[in-house]
Amino acid sequence: MxxxxxxxxxxxxxxxxxxxxxxxxxxxxxxxxxxxxxxxxxxxxxxxxxxxxxxxxxxxxxxxxxxxxxxxxxxxxxxxxxxxxxxxxxxxxxxxxxxxxxxxxxxxxxxxxxxxxxxxxxxxxxxxxxxxxxxxxxxxxxxxxxxxxxxxxxxxxxxxxxxxxxxxxxxxxxxxxxxxxxxxxxxxxxxxxxxxxxxxxxxxxxxxxxxxxxxxxxGTGQPGVADHAGFLSALDKARSVLNGSAYAKSWAEQGTARGIVGNSNAGTEAVRNYREGTFTEAEKIGAGTARRDVWVRDIACYCCPLACKKSGMTKGKYGGIVHDGPEYETGVMLGSNLLISDMAGLLKVITSIDDLGLDQISTGNVIGFLMEAYERGMINRGFLDGIDLKWGSVDATLAIIEKIAAKDGVGALAAGGVRALAWQIGQGSEKFAIHVKGLELAAHNIQANLPRGLSYATASRGACHMSGDNVAMQNRRAILDSTGMCFFPTFEPALEEPMLSLLSAITGRQFDKAEFEKTGERIFNLEKMFNYREGFRREDDRLPDRFFDDAFTLGPKKGAVLNRDVFEMTLTEYYKERGWDPETTKPGASKLKELGLHYL
Incomplete structure (x- = not known):
């Protein structure tokens, strides 16, 4: 074949x-x-x-x-x-x-x-x-x-x-x-x-x-498969698994927004520029409120039974058509993280960011950083071109978004991200500039979540919540994102066997679980070699000081803070498990040879 x-x-x-x-x-x-x-x-x-x-x-x-x-x-x-x-x-x-x-x-x-x-x-x-x-x-x-x-x-x-x-x-x-x-x-x-x-x-x-x-x-054609009978059999199994899956039903009912209240209750949400892990008004912007007051349609991607995307309409000052949202990341980064609890206002912000073509996660992080710097008196309204950028202000948030997209005034600085802003502002603001390698963190807070902190620190593209919280997860995510399948249905464990059978039937190459995950490991190591070639070392796998110094003051994880020694020890063990040098993070020659990457 x-x-x-x-x-x-x-x-x-x-x-x-x-x-x-x-x-x-x-x-x-x-x-x-x-x-x-x-x-x-x-x-x-x-x-x-x-x-x-x-x-x-x-x-x-x-x-x-x-x-x-x-x-x-x-x-x-x-x-x-x-x-x-x-x-x-x-x-x-x-x-x-x-x-x-x-x-x-x-x-x-x-x-x-x-x-x-x-x-x-x-x-x-x-x-x-x-x-x-x-x-x-x-x-x-x-x-x-x-x-x-x-x-x-x-x-x-x-x-x-x-x-x-x-x-x-x-x-x-x-x-x-x-x-x-x-x-x-x-x-x-x-x-x-x-x-x-x-x-x-x-x-x-x-x-x-x-x-x-x-x-x-x-296009008017279609790709073929190596084993048509095997493909149809595996396809039938995959469909049956998802048709009867409680996971699939929950995605359709609440989408990723179900995590807005759940993660707040768990104390692992990004709140007030990652100062807290619990948002006391999370219910106002959660999936339950959205389902009751906003969503009228569930939208699916190509061949997807989950239909996790939502659309609807809001009324009043911020009324209009809702293309999507709140999702977890958008709802938290532009809601909880900015202390915005007005659902219609939040959805207006989400819509405006999409309309301008900005990353919702980085934009919410940048605005949260500016709100904190303003609150602390490190910057004033003059710095912000007259915008009164207070926590929870929808109008101020909308104004700063427009400036970022246009690179106008303060927006030209803010367009560089939180790292560039911290360099400009100084005064110790780098402590709460929430990024790794220059990429802003996503909506999962980590004072009480060390594994997610490891994901942010070691992910190939900078701070990434989707990369995986340990070596096995990272390998698996890398290969999943190489198949064309969405990550969400794989929360259903019973999908694994038909998924591997589908990949084998399509490509003609037999993928068992071990081969599947080894392929993911190969991909992740190639990403690492790209970054290592550019000059990234262990000192770049570093989390912001906030997570070690600023304990939560409320919620179920009150008092939680990361321990630096434990984090460094966790990093060292991670590199050893990966087969990388713990000092430089360079993948070892034996690991590269094992993965067929010896030519690197």
Whole structure:
């Protein structure tokens, strides 16, 4: 059986500088070793950037859209596309290269990845820079670069409608940036369907640096499978598992927003710029309130029985259509973290950030940092261009968001993230600048959650809550994000066996649990080698001082704080388990050889 079974065996490579588009064969061994999605994207990035220190905003940096082998097939929850590039927001504490940064990968659902596979490709790799703002149209084998000048500055909601009207066919699936991406805000994101995002790590900034407003894809084919009978059998099992799953039903009922109240009650939520772990008004912005007062429709991605996305309508001062939210991350980072408990106001903030094309997590973190600095008297209203940025203020939050996206006044500083703001403000503000390697933390607080702290410290793209809280979880997440399947249905343990059977039947390569997780380990180690090549060392796997010094003052985890000695010991044990040098964090030669990465 060919190693290309289940794949087209090609990526679409586009150079915006020359206008050249070509199919490029994917080496069979790369499909075997890295599968697709995150894994194959990382391998392409590593190979394309032959040397460290490449400017993430240079034409040389590839922007990679990578579905997986599940994409384009009727596999449950197989909607995901991994966007891989070199990050414009991270940096090591020391490096020989002025533009050193981490790999970044951002995973979005919807319908774009499957459509890429329908069009006959296993991924899209974009380099170069268009001479004017442009958009790509990919219609099976036909590729065009079109002028997008008339769309310049258009927000994502309006653009989502305008681009489909111009194309004249709603079968096109589109991804695009907003004003923040065009203005090169380092934590701008890429949007799809106006509410799904490749949010973390600044992929939208990289897309903007290429003068690329959007990509539209339409395909009429479908990938094949190696073992059709085996595929149908495994597919039937996977569907049966999820159809009877309490997990699946809970996603449909409450989405990720169910965690807003749950994590607050557990004392592990980001509250008041991570000063606390419990938000006393969490019920006002939780899933129960949203289901009662806002949500009217549950929305699913491609082939997904979970339907975790929600839409509805709010009324009053902040009334309007709700594309999505509150989700856990958006509800916490822009609600609990800013002490905003007005549901309609919160949803207005969420909608505005998506409309401008900003990462919800980093934006909420930046605003929380500014609110605390303002409260402490480290900055004044003059610094904030007259904005009275008090805790809980929806109007002030909306005003600062507009400034960030436009890089206007204080927004030009805030666009650099919390690390850049702390450098500017000084006065000890770095203690509560909540980031790792320059990427802001997500909505899970860690004074009472050491494993999540380890995830933030050691994740490849900077502070990442999705990477995994230990070695085994990290390996598993890396391979999951390489298949094209969403992470959420895998909360159902019974899905594991049919999932492995599906991957085996599609690719013709037998994946048992051990091989599956070893492949994830290979991917994670390749990411580490990319970062190590850029200059990242143990001193970069460092958490902000807040988590060691500022104990919670309320809630069930009152008094909780991390212990520095315990954290350092945990890090050392982590590196040893990984087979990395505990001092430098460089993967050992024997580990690389074991994983087939000896050539690195």
């Amino acid at each position: 060919s190693s290309k079974a289940g794949y087209h065996g090609v990526i679409l490579s586009i150079d915006l500088s020359t206008g050249k588009a070509q199919k490029v064969a994917i080496p069979s061994e790369d499909l075997d070793n890295f599968v697709g999605g995150q894994g194959l994207g990382i391998k392409i990035l590593y190979d394309r950037l032959k040397k460290p220190g490449v400017d993430p905003l240079s034409p040389e940096n590839p922007l990679i859209f990578m579905p997986g082998p599940f994409s384009g097939l009727p596999v449950p929850s197989s909607s995901r596309t991994c966007v891989v590039t070199k990050s414009p927001i991270t940096a090591p504490r020391k490096s020989d290269f002025s533009h050193a940064s981490t790999v970044t990968y951002s995973n979005m659902g919807g319908f774009f990845g499957p459509e890429v596979r329908f069009a006959g490709y296993d991924g899209i790799v974009i380099t170069g820079k268009a001479p004017v703002l442009s958009y790509l149209v990919i219609d099976d084998a036909k590729v065009e670069i079109r002028d997008a000048s008339k769309f310049k500055g258009m927000r994502t909601d309006a653009f989502d409608k305008a681009i489909l009207e111009e194309l004249g066919d709603r079968k096109y699936k589109t991804v695009y940036i907003g004003p923040a991406g065009e203005n090169l805000v380092p934590y701008s994101c890429i949007l799809h369907t106006a509410g799904r995002a490749a949010g973390r790590g600044g992929a939208g900034c990289v897309m903007g640096s290429k003068n690329l407003k959007a990509i539209a894809v339409r």
